[in-house]
Amino acid sequence: MAAYIRKVRTASGATAVQIAVKQGGRRTIVEHVGSAHTDSELAALMQLARGKLHAGQQELDLGLDTPGSPRKGPSVITAKRSRWLIEMIETAWHRLGFDVIDDEAFFQLVLARLVEPTSMSDTARVVGEIGLTPVHRNTYANALKRCATRDYRDRVATRCFEHAAAAGGLSLVLYDVTTLYFEAEKEDGLRKVGYSKERRVDPQIVVGLLVDRTGFPPEIGCFEGNKAETHTIVPMIRQFQARHDIAGVEMVVAADAGMLSAGNLADLDAAGLKFIVGSRVTKAPADLSNHFHWNGDVFVDGQIIDTVTPRHAKSSVNNIRKRTEHVWDAAGHPQSWRAIWQYSTRRAVRDNQTLNAQETRARAVVDGGKAPKATRFVKTTTSGRTVDEAGLERARSLIGLKGYVTNLPATLMTPGEVIGKYHDLWHVEQSFRMSKTDLRARPMFHHTRDAIEAHLTVVFTALAVARYLQAETGISIRSLVRTLRPLQEITMTIAGHPHTATDPLSPEGVHILTALDLPAD
Template structure:
């Protein structure tokens, strides 16, 4: 059935008008138009609904659904819709922008509108004009947006945003633990340049790309973002981003957690030399030597969840092989073990089952290649000797033996942080991964259509700001950004003209939408 208008009496005694659709006996509310407290407001609201129904292709249903006699309706010239806007959503985003302090340091309405449009519906700069118009905001000329991106670099908007993000994190979560990860953003371009280069892509693409490093607090709130050449190795990005963060805020006492991709002897030394503490995922290939004492005294048996706190060499040089003669694992300290780091290993049966399934799939693929059932591409566990292929049984058994272990390398003594706390801190890394997923899906950081480095940097500043606002809104409400947008966007404020006078009325905000709005705008909805 086509959409129709419906009048509903609210708890406050007002008359709400909604656009609804009835299908198979179920009524679905498509849009809340607002609530009227007087006959004049109701007349204007019905006029707004009349025009909205035209958009829905069902204006002819107006009098049928409401049952209004023709003589009670205001004449067409007396009831005219002047305009409408998604006031609740716009005000919620504006309030979040202010609560983060961004409005105090960035006096640029065009930049804020770009952030707002990106939060609501990520799209190109030019198409953001459509998004703003649909929200009820008069869009500026498209050149205004491109000029504001030039200002973003010239006036260091990123630095100002980063300062306020830092202050917010210190006041809420604290920066004792920071999380770092990288991603790649690709371009719709055929040729490479000094920045946009073909490199290792997490999505296995062959397009020119850039590498983006993101530093967040333990809740995933963004603190620093860095842009690097597309062919740059991940391990070469963490130090510049952290040093920028340190120089900007004068921070020295913090713990940095990153995955195994950041694990290089040079990185760990630089972090340690800078006085920073770190927790980095260890590569599984190091397990046999690190756990040599455990295997010597316990065999291959390990209890589910068992933690082994030991040491690992800083570089390629092996540790003293005679240490396995002592059953007790060494307690790491910088003074007693200058050539080693502390490493915590944990055995999890659930991880072992998952990894073993993967290894068996790799084993089957290797055997199929050896038997000639599959093309002879390079595959794990395929050993080639004098052009003859055979299955590497020892490598397979070694991988199966180590599949259940996960290692965590750190320079934090056991007296400062227990092994359990080390593992827990590392597992907070899912927050930075969540932020990256948001920046690439909810906020559509990619693909990027800019060509010059200044424009690309400005685009990342925009994404950085939008990511901060979105994380703030999610933390305040406990809801996803998508849920916030879909709940608040339909709530529109209408302005109608009755008898030559403009009457503006707010939408009826109730139920779940009201709870979300109250968290984002407590002063406006408190006590209602």
């Protein structure tokens, strides 16, 4: 009498797993192993059923000749956990050295921020759903307090610095800022109404982020919400240097044009730092005066002009009587910085499309349409509105140009290398997008500075884990979680005996575990 496993769809939509035998052409159900509602439960039941068959060498004494034999009891699922997801995050946590912080509540706050960013009060639900035992809500609150009293930020930043330094990524650090707003009615010493690209009028803080050339973050800091972005870069760099005692270490700082101010560049240079910042296209006529004088506004695709730019707006350093561009060096040009301009045909096409749209909008406003705020190329005088034809023509002469300002002499770095390093800025922009979307750093509901700093420490730590995992696997944290979270390990008790089964790994899951050198068993 041969026994076999049978799967049957029940009326409730579940899948029943049964052990049956055929005798005399008739099927007899001899044991109902259990009913599964998910793939994980089905895998567990199938594994259990196979174990029963193998134990009997396919021929089981199923007690058919003993009617009324006692039932073994119902199957009970005693535990579920997203094993691979937990192991992946724990692996990154240990490899980055964050286990220097022996605080389970802090770890769970970071883990929840990675898995499903939510409020502190909802962290227990996220942690419980993936199979860990959440700590009490008060313990989470106390963990945030410990962030300040036990210098968690400094300990995490130290490990981040060590990781970035070992990877050789700190020769270039990239800087950018963002704003995080609050659901609050009143300002205080930190949360203030300031400039917002989204035109919000809520109190906010300014957050500065340093990342290495791969996008891994070694430093984060926050400033008052009304602090100008240009006034954050030097304090941030000094904070970074002081924390790790690296004053004088060769390092290039790259930032976008928003950080371009005479004071910032002078301060960075005085601190012995090399910098690369984007230049505003409005500076091109002065910087490229030689080119425009001798060649007009004609450029070829990919053309690079290595020249100089004045340190102060009111000064002039170019001489149009000399056709040859200046070759910048600090000693020979104390009143200027090195400026590199590049022309791109693709950029010109994009810029031209933008200008066409702006011209159309300007002419519509002049013709009597409603004027939106700060309409470009519209001049308003006592006699009415007119199109700024001269400004429009000047803008068209500059399409396709992109400028870079640096204190790196040509003997140390070619123009192409300067441009390439600046373009690495997309890593810091990507990290900011991740912190605001995948990790949802905002809005924030904390009130005191310590609580806000603690929240940023959690986000900073989660961002470091996420960037490490992305670097190792080539997959974003959102996709990593989406792939591994459904793969569960289930523990069941059947007939008084515990049994464990796991969902089969998908090809994507195998790739992730292989990339992280985790055993896929």
